[in-house]
Amino acid sequence: MALIYDDAQRQIADECERILKAGFSGPALKELLEPTGQYDEGFWQLCVEQGWTAIAVPEEFGGLGLGLSEQGIVALACGKAACGAPFLTTGYGVVEALKRFGSEAQQAAWLPRLAAGEAKGVICFSEGRAMLPDVPAVRFDNGRLTGTKQAVPGGAAGNVGVILAASAEGPVLVLADLNGAETERRILPTFDNSRVAADLSFNGASAELLTGHGHDAAKTILRLLAVVIAHEQVGGAEEVLAWARSYAVERRAFGQPLAAFQSIKHRLAENYTAIELARGNCQYAAHHADDPHFARFAAAARISAIDAYDMAARDAMQVFGGLGGTWEADLHLHQRRARTLALEFGNSMFWEDDLVGELRRAN
Amino acid sequence: MTSSGSYVVPTETNIEHYRATARAWLESHAPRYGEEARRGLSEDEDLALGRAWMALKYDAGYSGINWPKEHGGQGLGPLEKVAFEEEEMRFGFPTGYFAVSLGMPVPIVLRYLTGEWVLDRAKAALRGEEIWCQLFSEPSGGSDLAGLRMRASFDEATGEWHLDGQKLWTSYAQYSDYGIIVARSDPTVAKHKGLTYFWVDMRSAGVTVRPIKLADGSHHVNEVFFDNVRVPDSQRLGRIGDGFKVAIETLVIERHHASDPAGFGPALDLFVAESAEPDANGVSLLDDGRVRERVARNYALQNGLRAIQARGQLMLGLGIEPGQEGAINKLVAARARQRLSEFVLDARGTSGMVWNRGVRSNDWVGSWLTVPTARQAGGSDEMLLNTIAERILDLPQDHRPDKGVPFNQIPK
Numbered sequence: 001m002a003l004i005y006d007d008a009q010r011q012i013a014d015e016c017e018r019i020l021k022a023g024f025s026g027p028a029l030k031e032l033l034e035p036t037g038q039y040d041e042g043f044w045q046l047c048v049e050q051g052w053t054a055i056a057v058p059e060e061f062g063g064l065g066l067g068l069s070e071q072g073i074v075a076l077a078c079g080k081a082a083c084g085a086p087f088l089t090t091g092y093g094v095v096e097a098l099k100r101f102g103s104e105a106q107q108a109a110w111l112p113r114l115a116a117g118e119a120k121g122v123i124c125f126s127e128g129r130a131m132l133p134d135v136p137a138v139r140f141d142n143g144r145l146t147g148t149k150q151a152v153p154g155g156a157a158g159n160v161g162v163i164l165a166a167s168a169e170g171p172v173l174v175l176a177d178l179n180g181a182e183t184e185r186r187i188l189p190t191f192d193n194s195r196v197a198a199d200l201s202f203n204g205a206s207a208e209l210l211t212g213h214g215h216d217a218a219k220t221i222l223r224l225l226a227v228v229i230a231h232e233q234v235g236g237a238e239e240v241l242a243w244a245r246s247y248a249v250e251r252r253a254f255g256q257p258l259a260a261f262q263s264i265k266h267r268l269a270e271n272y273t274a275i276e277l278a279r280g281n282c283q284y285a286a287h288h289a290d291d292p293h294f295a296r297f298a299a300a301a302r303i304s305a306i307d308a309y310d311m312a313a314r315d316a317m318q319v320f321g322g323l324g325g326t327w328e329a330d331l332h333l334h335q336r337r338a339r340t341l342a343l344e345f346g347n348s349m350f351w352e353d354d355l356v357g358e359l360r361r362a363n
Numbered sequence: 364m365t366s367s368g369s370y371v372v373p374t375e376t377n378i379e380h381y382r383a384t385a386r387a388w389l390e391s392h393a394p395r396y397g398e399e400a401r402r403g404l405s406e407d408e409d410l411a412l413g414r415a416w417m418a419l420k421y422d423a424g425y426s427g428i429n430w431p432k433e434h435g436g437q438g439l440g441p442l443e444k445v446a447f448e449e450e451e452m453r454f455g456f457p458t459g460y461f462a463v464s465l466g467m468p469v470p471i472v473l474r475y476l477t478g479e480w481v482l483d484r485a486k487a488a489l490r491g492e493e494i495w496c497q498l499f500s501e502p503s504g505g506s507d508l509a510g511l512r513m514r515a516s517f518d519e520a521t522g523e524w525h526l527d528g529q530k531l532w533t534s535y536a537q538y539s540d541y542g543i544i545v546a547r548s549d550p551t552v553a554k555h556k557g558l559t560y561f562w563v564d565m566r567s568a569g570v571t572v573r574p575i576k577l578a579d580g581s582h583h584v585n586e587v588f589f590d591n592v593r594v595p596d597s598q599r600l601g602r603i604g605d606g607f608k609v610a611i612e613t614l615v616i617e618r619h620h621a622s623d624p625a626g627f628g629p630a631l632d633l634f635v636a637e638s639a640e641p642d643a644n645g646v647s648l649l650d651d652g653r654v655r656e657r658v659a660r661n662y663a664l665q666n667g668l669r670a671i672q673a674r675g676q677l678m679l680g681l682g683i684e685p686g687q688e689g690a691i692n693k694l695v696a697a698r699a700r701q702r703l704s705e706f707v708l709d710a711r712g713t714s715g716m717v718w719n720r721g722v723r724s725n726d727w728v729g730s731w732l733t734v735p736t737a738r739q740a741g742g743s744d745e746m747l748l749n750t751i752a753e754r755i756l757d758l759p760q761d762h763r764p765d766k767g768v769p770f771n772q773i774p775k
Binding site: 296352 | 632635639649652655656658659660662663664666667668669670671673674677678681688691694695745748749751752753755756758759760761762
């Protein structure tokens, strides 16, 4: 893990970007926007073939044993491609949960399958508006889950979930195989349908307890996930800024390129600034995963990345003029993804509160 | 200033050792020269304390850290310099008077002049005995440096130049012994081409310095009038007509310096501590989501800058020149400081009007009053955005109607 990438890390970054760029297809991604419950199987297979699913898994479980920086590097490339499935990053969350809070048996049962892409991991913490409900409506009693988690990213196709549930001992994290008959999925229509969000209703599905205090453990997972997703957001922002830049240089109005107008130049320069701040925060957080202040760095990464991606997507559409708002121009792929990633796993209000909570604790 | 050839890039361990040693030394002197010692001093007393501080640093081997040894420096590199500056900044020592002097004017004259005289000047400047100012900006423009109007006419008979005109925003000119100046030697050619660069003695006949009172009542910047000031040709730096080139060379000399993510305003931690305190009803400001939002966003900006700076330092340590993303530092830091300072006053309600003028580190009112200047000095926000757009994003230059036009034909 490094604040400056070493040769191996740079190689991963270049390789991911090359492969994903070659496979990027706006028309194919747009085909996933209107139907519900469909994700890009080709992208997922690529993740498996390239070993990206194995990155965070320890070597003894068939993984590559790499850290948060490498997860971030891959996520950034996926963000650039506005990739058509959420399981790579949500899977990292499940892997981290197993590494930190799983028993040896749980690790042995799931980590090899997650590394090999045979299982898709999803994170089921939030309920309604609450990222981490004080008393979750989903309950875990006597090894069985009851209740519903709404709008779980990847919920339509995940095989294994880490779930925040209420129990007689207070909130806990549990691990559940989602393929049983006692788990019902209701696929939801969303503005970014390849995220395959679904309500998951547990009608007595069996689950296993993970260690750790429920909320603390959930926060630990969310913070790690926040850093990965922030990288993905930076990738998306960077890509959409590149589109806006190219368009502004090529398109002419009033006898000169759009990019010669200060209003456009400054807009793009502000975007660049926001993206570099977010990138700095991302790398810093990934580099300091074991630092006592990691929680602040993770929240800072997430807050600045949400801002940067939203801003870049919004401004690119402005630079493109009327064309920006068309189905054809593909910009809405990033407009949608910027918002999806802003909502999944804690919105900016959640991370602002988390960050200030951490700063306050120090006082 | 480039370091001498013998400099070896330090390892991370060595730099941390250097930093720790420096910090211990700084700490031991903070009570006599730091923030607390300066409280209530008149400006003259403060300057005198500053001069004493510079001499102490010189004797201890903390002067001109990245200057070559032959110029009186320590022969170390940018990493040591920045590490020292970062540590020194924490204690509020009276170093402001000497920052421009040692940052640009003295290094540039050391590049163009040789011999005993200039080495004596360097030593005197390092020890705080003499101060140099930089006479660039003029009433006609600050951002448009090449548009300056100060006239330099050469008198063939005496071999002297005559300087006439006015400079503006010259920091600490009132305390300066010498200055560097750019003037127009040929108004019949395009604006960048007709400039020539000199060093001047600020005690020369015809030089008048008038301090400008800024919005907070301070007056560290000045107008400087030149009324037929005679400058021997031996004081010219660079060739006639190369003044713009030397000016740009001057501005990029100090590429590596400590930056403050707080934009040289109070630290966010102070506001967090203040707003965590419960009031008489047991409610604290941080219980308000609007306050939390401001705090969190400011933290995220500052941490982003800290991360970019840390990455840049690591790259320097590896002997790689950092990327250009450092260019966003002042733009972001000054704006963030402005928003936060305004908000701190807001959050205090009517008591936010109270201004106990104090030392800078906890003076939110002073920070708010002076930050508009910070958004101009060293490049306005607009110029910085242009720089990012043109140099980093490779977007076209702005339309410049005066490009290639002889200076005396540009409409005034």
